[in-house]
Amino acid sequence: MQTQLADWARDTDLGRDAEEILRRCVHCGFCLATCPTYQILGDELDSPRGRIYQIKQVLEGAAPSFVTQQHLDRCLTCRNCETTCPSGVQYGALVDIGRQVVGERVQRPLRERVMREALRRLLGSRWFGLLYRVGGWVRPALPAALRAKVAPPRPAGQLPTDPGRHARQVLMLANCVQPAMMPSIDAATMRVLDAMGVGTRIAAGSGCCGAINFHLDAQEAGRAQMRANVDAWLPLLESGEVEALVVNASGCGGMIKDYAHHLKHDPAYAQRAARLMPYVQDIAEFLAPMAAELRARMRRAPGRSAFHPPCTLQHWQGLRAVTERLLSDLGFDLQSFGESHLCCGSAGTYSITQPVLSTSLRDRKLRAIESTLPGTIVSANIGCICHLQGGTDTPVRHWIEIVDEAFHD
Template structure:
């Protein structure tokens, strides 16, 4: 694709990056077939190719409008198009640039500004847990879009005693919402790691991965959270005190594995963020070499399950095959279903900011899954788990919870 960037963009870091990405696009249209929003809306402006054209126009000097912003907002950032693209277009990086530029030039309506600000302030706040528990009590009175996000949390159960006794030690995230919404996921992760002789800890000074701020018009606030995590984790890792950062929410994992990209223009953090990357492991990556040991300790095999691979696992991190192989090795009776490559519509806060599209994608995903008649739907990301559970009576869980139960039942 030929480009002629405007003067204000041409000699900037983001302009040079966008220009390189735009020039890779050859207009082939393969991305349309795998874009969830295009599948539902049928409007090319709501496809990767259409959004690329809109971002290009803005970078070349066209004035963005609220309509431009809407089309970019409707993107789930699932990156399915990147998996499909034969030219290696880094669409996710480009849409991040486009959204930032448009947000600086287009003032959102008051309601949207309030919702987005409330989401990013609340979800990263110490008040989230207490407010979530209140939400459980008053759930019937809440608007449908919020009611669908609130469920009674499964109990965490007993945690391993003295995790520091193990020679092998890893770091876990201080997740923003998972401890309040589904404490059973972290607890199950700790118990499974303990069973294979791995202790866990949370590094002082670490916190949210930065995704919530970054995707809600506060990219620099998100980068500040990334920097704090680099500062908290890297010394422990490079000293050998711990061996890895283990992530059991693929949305967080996808964001953390992009730290080197997001901080590459920061002279104080670019090289340090790059050094962090090899240490960051999804829980499936970490456990895969120990599959036989885990299986030997399991008291029963998991039942008939459908595995929903989150976009942040399969398209961002490329770990779908690793995870499915691990689940098969652990005895899961996995049931294949159609359109497993498409997004379920959760996409972080997308299910709140774009409820109609999100619900359509959720229902389409569940319809495909239910044809396999699974006893359980398992996934790797809390957002997908909550979102899918709001539309089905079939239990939806993190696969690590199922493994934990099989170890301890």
């Protein structure tokens, strides 16, 4: 695609990055068939091809409007289009650029500004855990829409004692929402790793991966969190004190594996972020070489399950096959279902900022999954798990919880 960038964009890091991506797009339209919002709305402006064209227009000097911003907001950033694209267009990076330049030129309505600011400040604060626990206590009395956002309480159980006794050590995340919403996921991860002779720890000074800020109009605040995490993690990893950063939320893992991209123009952090990348592993990646030993330790097979592969696992990280192979090796009786490549509609805070589209995608996904009559729906991301659970009575769990329980049952 030929481009003629406006003077304000030409010869800037942002402009050069955008132009390189735009030149790859040949407008073939393959992405339309795999875009969730286009499948629902049927409007090409709500497809990757249409959004690429709108971003190109803005970078070439056209004035964006609130309507332009709405079309970009409706994108789930699932990156299904990247999996489909024969030209290798890095759409996710381009839509980040588009949202930034449009956000600098279009002021959101007051209601949206307040909601987005409240979300990014609340979800990353210590108050979130307290408010979420209160919501759990009064869950039956909450309105249906809000009740669907609050998962039923799930106890964490006993944590491993003295994880430092193991010769092998790994880092885990100080996730901003997962410990409050489902502490059982981190606890199960720690117990499984402990049983395999691997100790876990959280690095002092680390925190949220930055995704919430980055995708709620605060990209620089998100990058500040990325830098803090690089500072906290890299010395421990490069010294050999720990061998890997193991992530059990694919949304966080996808964002962390993009640190090198997001910080590539930062002279102080570009190389440091790139050096971090080889150490970052999804929990499935880390456990895959131990599959035979894991299976031998399990007292029962997990049973009939449907695996929902989060977009951040299958399209961002390309780990769907790795995870499904591991689950099969561990005895999960996985049921295939249609449209497993499409997003469930969770997408971080998307289920709050775009509730109608999000619910429609969730219900579509659940119809496909529940047609296989699974005993359990398993996934690999806290957001997808909570979102899907809000629309079904079938238990929705992180697969690591099922593995942990099979150790003891």
